[in-house]
Amino acid sequence: MNKLAEWQLTLPLALAFAAIFLAPLLMLVGVSFFNDDKITEPGFAQWAKFYGDPFSYKVIGDTMLLGVKTVCATILVGYPLALVYLDAPQRLQKVLIFIIVMPLLLSVVVRTFAWIVVLGREGVVNQLLLSLGIISEPLRLLQTELGLVISLTQIEMPLMLLPLISVMSRLDPNLRDASAALGASRWRTLFTVIVPLSMPGLVAGCLLVFASSTTAFISQTVIGGVRLIYLPLLIWQQSLVVFNWPFAAVVSISLLVSVLTVVSALSWLGRRSGGYVHG
Amino acid sequence: MGRRHSLADLSYGLAIGTLAVLALLIIVAPVVIVLTTSFTEGRSLKFPPTGFSLQWYEALFDPSKSRQIHRAVSNSLEVAAWSTAFGVLFGALAALGLARSRNRLARVADSFFMSPLVLPGLTFGLAALMYFTLMGFRPSLNLIIAGHMIVTVPFILRTTAASLSQLDPALNDSSQSLGASWLYTMRRVTLPLIAPGIMAGAFLAFMASIDNVPVSLFLSTARTDMLPIRMWGMMESTLDPRIAAVSGVLITVAFLLMLIMEWTVGLTRRMRE
Numbered sequence: 001m002n003k004l005a006e007w008q009l010t011l012p013l014a015l016a017f018a019a020i021f022l023a024p025l026l027m028l029v030g031v032s033f034f035n036d037d038k039i040t041e042p043g044f045a046q047w048a049k050f051y052g053d054p055f056s057y058k059v060i061g062d063t064m065l066l067g068v069k070t071v072c073a074t075i076l077v078g079y080p081l082a083l084v085y086l087d088a089p090q091r092l093q094k095v096l097i098f099i100i101v102m103p104l105l106l107s108v109v110v111r112t113f114a115w116i117v118v119l120g121r122e123g124v125v126n127q128l129l130l131s132l133g134i135i136s137e138p139l140r141l142l143q144t145e146l147g148l149v150i151s152l153t154q155i156e157m158p159l160m161l162l163p164l165i166s167v168m169s170r171l172d173p174n175l176r177d178a179s180a181a182l183g184a185s186r187w188r189t190l191f192t193v194i195v196p197l198s199m200p201g202l203v204a205g206c207l208l209v210f211a212s213s214t215t216a217f218i219s220q221t222v223i224g225g226v227r228l229i230y231l232p233l234l235i236w237q238q239s240l241v242v243f244n245w246p247f248a249a250v251v252s253i254s255l256l257v258s259v260l261t262v263v264s265a266l267s268w269l270g271r272r273s274g275g276y277v278h279g
Numbered sequence: 280m281g282r283r284h285s286l287a288d289l290s291y292g293l294a295i296g297t298l299a300v301l302a303l304l305i306i307v308a309p310v311v312i313v314l315t316t317s318f319t320e321g322r323s324l325k326f327p328p329t330g331f332s333l334q335w336y337e338a339l340f341d342p343s344k345s346r347q348i349h350r351a352v353s354n355s356l357e358v359a360a361w362s363t364a365f366g367v368l369f370g371a372l373a374a375l376g377l378a379r380s381r382n383r384l385a386r387v388a389d390s391f392f393m394s395p396l397v398l399p400g401l402t403f404g405l406a407a408l409m410y411f412t413l414m415g416f417r418p419s420l421n422l423i424i425a426g427h428m429i430v431t432v433p434f435i436l437r438t439t440a441a442s443l444s445q446l447d448p449a450l451n452d453s454s455q456s457l458g459a460s461w462l463y464t465m466r467r468v469t470l471p472l473i474a475p476g477i478m479a480g481a482f483l484a485f486m487a488s489i490d491n492v493p494v495s496l497f498l499s500t501a502r503t504d505m506l507p508i509r510m511w512g513m514m515e516s517t518l519d520p521r522i523a524a525v526s527g528v529l530i531t532v533a534f535l536l537m538l539i540m541e542w543t544v545g546l547t548r549r550m551r552e
Contacts, residue, residue, distance in 0.1 A: 009376030010388060013369040013432065017392060021429045024403070024410035031409055039413075077305065080298035098537070103306055105533040107490045109510040110526040114309035116514065117316050117324050117523075124312055124326045154305045185287040207397070215399040218492050218507070222514050232401050236496070239405055249409070252402040259399055 032249035039245065046246040050254065060258055063214050063230040066148070067262070070213040071206050073153040074160040078205070082164040083194070086171075097165070104158040112219045115151035116142065119223070143225030151223050152213045159212055160205035167201025168194070196273070203270030207263050214259055231255040314530055317523035324520055335524040345521065351509040358420055358505065359488035362427035363435075366484050369428070370435035371477050375469075378443040393437070395430045400493030403430065408497040418500045426494040431487045435480035442476025443469075475545075482540055486533075 035045035050056050085096050103111060118124045119141035126138040141147040171194070179189040195202075217232040224230070231251060239248035312326055320330030339345050373392060377385050395403065407426045416422060446469065454464040495505040506525075513519040 007376055007380055007385075010373040011376075013373035013392060014388065016365075016369055016425075017429065020407070020410075020425050021395070021403070024406035027410045027413065028402070028406035031413075077298050077302035080295040081302040083295055084299040098541070099303065099306060102533065102537055103310070105486050105537055106310065107507060107510075107526075107529050107533075108492065109490075109507045109514075110313070110529050111309065113510070113514055113522055113526055114313040116518065117313055117326060118309050120324075122323065122325045124308075127326060150305075154309060157302065157306055186291040187287055190291070211397055211399070215401055215493070217401060217496065218511050222511065232399075235401055235405060239408070239497070245409060248405060252399070252405050255399050256402045260397070263397060 028249050029253065031246055032253055034246045037244040037246060046244075046250045049247065050250045056254075059229055059231055059234060060254065062228075063232075063255070064258060064262065066145070066152075066220075066230060067210040067214040067259075069145075069149045070152040070156055071160075071209050073149055074157050074205070074209050075202070077153065078157055078160040078164065079202070082161055082168055082198075083190070085165055086168050100158055100161045100165070103154070104162075108155060108216070109218055111155045112151065112222050115147070115154070115219075115223055119147045119151070142223060143227060145224070145228060148220065148224045148228065151219055152216060155216065155219055156209040156213050159208035163204035163208070164198060164201040167204075168198050171197055199273045200270060203266055203273070207266050210266070211259055211263055215255065231258075310530060313523060313526050317527035319520075319523070322520065324518065324523055335520050336527070339521045339524040339528070347504065348506075348509060348521070348525065351504040351506045354420060354499075354503060355489055355506040358423050358427055359485050361424045362431055362488050363481050363485045365424070365428045366432040366435050367477060367481050370432045370480070370484075371439050371473075374436050374439035374443060375465075378440065389436075389440075393433045396433045400430060400491075401496070404493040404495075404497035407494065411498070418498065418503055420503050423495060423498045423503060423505065426498050427488040427491055430491065430494055431484035434483035434487060435477065438476045438480030438483070439473060442473040446472055475543075478543070479540065482536070486536075 031039060032046060033042055033044065035041045035043035081096075081100075085093060085100075088096060116123070120126070121138045121140075121142075123141070125141060126135075129135045130138065141150075175193055175197070176189055179193045180186070184192065214230070215232055217236065220228070220230050221233055221236075226233075231254065235248050235252045235255065238244050238251060316324050316326055316328050317335060318331050318333065319325070319328030320332040320334070321328065339348065342349065373388075377389055404426070407422070411418075411422050450468055450472075451464060454468050455461070459467070490507060491505075492507050492511070495508050499505045499508055510522055510525060513522045513525075
């Protein structure tokens with residue numbers, strides 16, 4: 001079989017993607033340019049409605065901010081864990097990677113449910129704080145942004161850790177020894193050697209966590225509740241409750257565009273920092 | 280290490296160590312807590328649980344009381360099995376087709392096939408709902424299978440491509456120069472060598488399908504209920520304690536599968552690559 005024939009092996013998947021991936025997405029864009037929910041009258045009314053409403057900008061802003069906060073939280077606790085993994089003996093590394101990957105195979109719904117048990121009025125956190133006498137009334141943690149960010153930190157953590165660990169394990173250990181031998185403290189080695197060299201993994205992790213947390217519908221609705229409104233909830237309401245498909249299409253295109261904008265900005269930054277380090 | 284750094288190094292160890300322990304606690308504790316709570320004797324999901332009983336597991340396995348949950352489980356398994364089967368077929372073929380092409384088109388095709396991983400799933404889910412409805416299809420498991428295949432095939436493509444890139448091209452060439460046909464080489468040389476990669480991808484795709492929310496949310500109906508959507512319903516209004524039992528079962532299954540995959544194809548090693 002020659003080269004041309006081998007290339008043809010991609011055709012079945014390419015056709016499937018054209019028919020059930022590309023075509024629906026194009027249709028989504030088409031539907032957004034209809035004024036009425038019966039999809040009969042073409043026009044820009046739904047776009048004007050969404051972008052003429054200050055509330056929309058608040059929802060977009062809140063959704064992006066939720067992603068940023070989750071990314072920061074996963075870096076804050078995930079990066080140190082990756083450092084510990086790097087220094088750990090091989091046996092411990094195997095246990096750690098198992099613990100890190102395992103939640104990834106566990107349903108997001110189960111992980112979300114777990115946080116209801118942890119953060120609820122009668123949950124672990126409140127029971128603990130009450131019994132220690134730190135608080136006298138149960139704290140309200142569910143249906144707050146703080147509770148949601150804490151939960152998403154656990155739910156998205158593997159997505160940060162896997163790319164980080166994969167890049168960090170390829171670092172030359174001599175670099176750290178050299179830095180120490182030249183008199184740098186461990187903090188200085190961390191910020192001038194390890195962090196810049198692990199930047200590609202860090203950026204990849206940020207991308208995945210951001211994209212996943214901004215669209216985490218179940219966690220957002222169950223832990224955030226109905227008072228915290230993010231784009232996914234708006235899409236669900238408009239399409240499956242109100243049945244205004246054109247408006248839902250506008251919102252979901254907006255979600256797509258805002259997520260992809262941040263993601264491409266991040267990966268551009270990642271490439272730039274990568275170039276800086278090796279240059 | 281100089282003495283003047285001992286204080287800085289001490290603070291380093293303390294800060295990094297504390298945060299890492301916090302990370303492990305955040306990852307592990309909720310899972311352990313849910314598992315413990317599922318055996319509660321009480322009617323609410325309090326921690327620590329009051330007493331020990333299997334009442335919620337009994338309720339969950341009762342065929343008449345939990346009929347809806349059982350149907351959602353069987354739907355989810357059916358969809359995952361079929362979408363993975365199609366994904367393996369199409370995905371492995373595509374990976375083989377792209378493996379030795381280095382041109383621009385091949386790279387574009389590759390990122391196109393991987394794009395469901397970064398694209399917000401809800402956008403595709405809604406698009407698929409509109410598309411299938413406006414094309415006149417009635418809601419069915421087949422449509423969910425098609426949707427799941429799209430969003431899970433990237434896992435199969437990635438692991439298959441990774442094992443193909445580690446394949447020594449000399450093996451292929453020597454097999455062909457010894458007179459073996461392309462198909463024979465594929466069957467006796469290439470496929471056996473990349474089989475663990477395909478298996479690992481199929482496993483990830485299967486799990487992603489079982490866990491999928493965004494596509495199922497839009498494509499499933501009361502008759503074609505899927506497990507994650509049913510579980511969402513069990514948490515949304517009043518908390519149904521059987522969900523703790525469902526979670527207990529899923530945690531156990533994930534743990535066992537993880538052990539099996541680790542022993543057979545070295546899953547964690549593949550995921551780090």
